[in-house]
Amino acid sequence: MKMTVRDIRDSKQNGKKLTMLTAYDATMASLFSQCDIDMLLVGDSLGMVMLGREATVSVTMEEMIHHTRAVRRGAPEAFIVTDMPYGSYEITSRQAVENGVRLLKEAECDMVKVEGGRVICDTVRRMTDAGVPVMGHIGLTPQTASQLGGFKVQGKDLESAQQLVDDAKSLQSAGASCVLMECVPSALAALITDVLHVPTIGIGAGVHCGGQVLVGQDMLGMFEKFSPKFVKHYCKLAPLIKKGVSDYCAEVRSGQFPSEEQSFASEPDIYKQIKL
Numbered sequence: 001m002k003m004t005v006r007d008i009r010d011s012k013q014n015g016k017k018l019t020m021l022t023a024y025d026a027t028m029a030s031l032f033s034q035c036d037i038d039m040l041l042v043g044d045s046l047g048m049v050m051l052g053r054e055a056t057v058s059v060t061m062e063e064m065i066h067h068t069r070a071v072r073r074g075a076p077e078a079f080i081v082t083d084m085p086y087g088s089y090e091i092t093s094r095q096a097v098e099n100g101v102r103l104l105k106e107a108e109c110d111m112v113k114v115e116g117g118r119v120i121c122d123t124v125r126r127m128t129d130a131g132v133p134v135m136g137h138i139g140l141t142p143q144t145a146s147q148l149g150g151f152k153v154q155g156k157d158l159e160s161a162q163q164l165v166d167d168a169k170s171l172q173s174a175g176a177s178c179v180l181m182e183c184v185p186s187a188l189a190a191l192i193t194d195v196l197h198v199p200t201i202g203i204g205a206g207v208h209c210g211g212q213v214l215v216g217q218d219m220l221g222m223f224e225k226f227s228p229k230f231v232k233h234y235c236k237l238a239p240l241i242k243k244g245v246s247d248y249c250a251e252v253r254s255g256q257f258p259s260e261e262q263s264f265a266s267e268p269d270i271y272k273q274i275k276l
């Protein structure tokens with residue numbers, strides 16, 4: 001049965017761990033949704049994973065809508081969270097509400113995710129008051145990673161740890177249904193998870209979070225160039241894909257593919273009458 005916002009909020013009290021993976025297209029969304037996953041995240045990481053860009057900053061609302069629609073078509077019953085891309089919610093609260101509503105109505109997601117803590121809480125309040133369910137994202141926030149000194153673990157000293165606790169509590173007070181923490185030491189993530197009544201979702205934030213998220217292509221082992229410490233490869237698709245493609249190329253070149261099995265038969269003599 002499809003998850004609801006209430007199910008997500010209640011998961012903490014029910015002691016249920018939430019599972020989430022990124023998906024950006026209909027094929028993957030369909031496969032993932034057949035595996036008892038709670039939520040699919042159309043992350044703005046699609047800018048890097050799907051579109052080959054260096055960062056997420058340039059991702060647009062139109063791109064998020066395009067990919068979320070594809071995910072919705074592939075997984076009609078899934079609970080879909082869509083990232084609000086950089087520049088779509090920071091300028092005014094009105095802009096954030098309008099774009100949040102657009103994602104719900106045009107892209108048919110169930111919840112939106114925004115990066116930032118206390119500084120965006122007024123905006124989150126306006127969005128949730130307008131009926132847009134929100135997931136907060138704190139810790140390493142890729143849209144502003146450069147200001148954080150790059151892709152680094154956050155909250156390692158007392159001051160920044162206190163700020164993360166305050167960010168999480170403020171997001172909850174503003175009506176966020178869930179708080180995602182990225183690259184936060186496990187002990188701090190555990191403290192934040194305990195102090196909140198809404199669930200936390202971790203990526204590089206240890207086992208004590210209320211749920212976990214990974215980029216689908218990462219956990220399936222589709223990237224070979226680098227792998228963040230927090231990624232576990234549940235299978236290694238890259239070598240399988242490369243072997244399949246190399247075998248295909250070799251068989252085309254040698255004439256082994258297509259064989260009779262992949263070809264269409266006809267009456268043997270019928271084409272003799274064709275005038276060439």
Ligand code: KIV
Binds near residue numbers: 046180182
């Ligand atoms: O965009 C994304 O994929 C994300 C995850 C890394 C949590 O925000």
